[in-house]
Amino acid sequence: MKRTRARAYNTGEFLEESAMSTSIAIELPDDIARVLREKWGDLSQHTIEALAAEGYRTRALSGAQVQRMLGLETPGSRCLPKATRSLPELHRS
Numbered sequence: 645m646k647r648t649r650a651r652a653y654n655t656g657e658f659l660e661e662s663a664m665s666t667s668i669a670i671e672l673p674d675d676i677a678r679v680l681r682e683k684w685g686d687l688s689q690h691t692i693e694a695l696a697a698e699g700y701r702t703r704a705l706s707g708a709q710v711q712r713m714l715g716l717e718t719p720g721s722r723c724l725p726k727a728t729r730s731l732p733e734l735h736r737s
Contacts, residue, residue: 670691672680677687684690696713699705711717 678688681687692713696705696710699713700707700710705713708717
């Protein structure tokens, strides 16, 4: 199996594919972004949380993957984000 490696843009360190991340940019009209920022605060974090919750709700992501997305990954950790606790049909990672 071929390993994929890339140099991290901020440190210059080589990372295996599983350690890499993807950046997504969205464009919003300034007035809408301002309203959402006033309501939710950090739009980037809110977007990541919403994406994680929707991925978990639709079973596209496991609990462990959601934890990784939200930086909640700790050895033996089973905590899930608040947004997923009220979902009716939770599945296990």
